[in-house]
Amino acid sequence: MAAPTFLANFLKDNQYPGRPYVTLTFAQSLDAKIAGKAGKQLILSGKESMKMTHWMRTMHDAILVGIGTALNDDPQLNTRHLPPRDPEPATDHGKPYHLPRPIVLDSQLRLSPGCKLLKNFRSGNGRRPWVVCAATDAAEHGDRASRRQVLEDAGARVLSVPSIDGFISIPGLLDAIYNRGIRSLMVEGGATVIKSFFDQLTPHPETRLVDSVIVTVAPLFVGNDGVGYGVEMEKASSLRYTETVHLGDDTIIMFKA
Numbered sequence: 125m126a127a128p129t130f131l132a133n134f135l136k137d138n139q140y141p142g143r144p145y146v147t148l149t150f151a152q153s154l155d156a157k158i159a160g161k162a163g164k165q166l167i168l169s170g171k172e173s174m175k176m177t178h179w180m181r182t183m184h185d186a187i188l189v190g191i192g193t194a195l196n197d198d199p200q201l202n203t204r205h206l207p208p209r210d211p212e213p214a215t216d217h218g219k220p221y222h223l224p225r226p227i228v229l230d231s232q233l234r235l236s237p238g239c240k241l242l243k244n245f246r247s248g249n250g251r252r253p254w255v256v257c258a259a260t261d262a263a264e265h266g267d268r269a270s271r272r273q274v275l276e277d278a279g280a281r282v283l284s285v286p287s288i289d290g291f292i293s294i295p296g297l298l299d300a301i302y303n304r305g306i307r308s309l310m311v312e313g314g315a316t317v318i319k320s321f322f323d324q325l326t327p328h329p330e331t332r333l334v335d336s337v338i339v340t341v342a343p344l345f346v347g348n349d350g351v352g353y354g355v356e357m358e359k360a361s362s363l364r365y366t367e368t369v370h371l372g373d374d375t376i377i378m379f380k381a
């Protein structure tokens with residue numbers, strides 16, 4: 125069993141000299157909502173497109189979510205929807221699927237030490253999560269320092285990265301993880317993180333920080349009280365539409381930046 129050919133072809137060059145290759149991906153309704161009222165987690169993807177997302181996870185070194193998603197959804201970010209791997213294949217020697225490193229953007233270290241990402245790591249069922257906090261003087265003292273200790277004791281690796289306007293700097297983040305060996309990053313959300321990465325789009329290849337955008341569109345409406353994400357037209361217009369694929373009832377739309 126292998127990743128769908130369209131995905132393997134689309135992501136075949138996902139290694140970059142100097143920074144990680146960045147794929148921004150998420151699932152939305154027809155009215156561009158990614159969650160329900162008050163952020164209620166919605167399973168928008170059908171089983172075929174969810175499996176595609178899990179294949180995509182195997183194709184990246186790391187998966188990133190914001191602390192809003194980590195607190196709201198308590199995600200696992202693993203590959204559990206993939207079929208068991210053939211124990212005697214000619215090509216892959218029965219190795220387990222590549223499991224990406226979970227990364228959480230969390231300026232103030234609000235992540236719970238009891239979250240599934242840390243539990244899975246402690247039970248040997250997941251990779252050590254990296255938690256990216258804001259590098260400030262305050263970080264070394266008081267509450268922040270004790271939260272850092274609690275998270276490290278629970279198994280997290282905490283990285284400090286400069287922040288800009290209260291958010292972790294995206295170029296700073298990409299630098300920090302590239303220097304620690306991450307060559308490809310899948311950004312899964314949520315709403316605020318999606319907007320931050322859309323804000324990085326530019327028509328200038330030399331300053332580009334996002335490479336691919338893959339959107340799963342589910343055939344349903346969520347309504348006005350659902351959670352959407354903001355996109356500035358000026359930024360989004362630099363995306364080049366590449367391909368559409370239908371999986372089950374969902375439509376997967378792919379762009380190169």
Ligand SMILES: NC(=O)C1=CN([C@@H]2O[C@H](COP(=O)(O)OP(=O)(O)OC[C@H]3O[C@@H](n4cnc5c(N)ncnc54)[C@H](OP(=O)(O)O)[C@@H]3O)[C@@H](O)[C@H]2O)C=CC1
Binds near residue numbers: 151234290294315
């Ligand atoms: N349909 C889908 O595909 C997906 C849907 N979701 C949904 O999204 C919702 C969560 O979205 P949201 O609440 O916006 O939370 P996010 O997961 O987008 O996290 C946002 C938080 O991350 C921290 N952060 C630090 N640096 C940055 C940065 N550079 N850019 C953006 N955020 C940064 C901030 O918190 P702080 O200041 O504390 O650091 C910020 O408030 C949930 O309802 C979830 O179900 C989530 C993922 C995928």
Ligand SMILES: Nc1nc(O)c(N)c(N[C@@H]2O[C@H](COP(=O)(O)O)[C@@H](O)[C@H]2O)n1
Binds near residue numbers: 166340
């Ligand atoms: N592809 C996709 N489709 C949906 O319908 C979704 N709700 C999401 N959400 C993302 O996946 C995370 C949950 O991951 P696990 O199932 O726990 O591994 C969730 O937190 C979002 O990042 N994605």
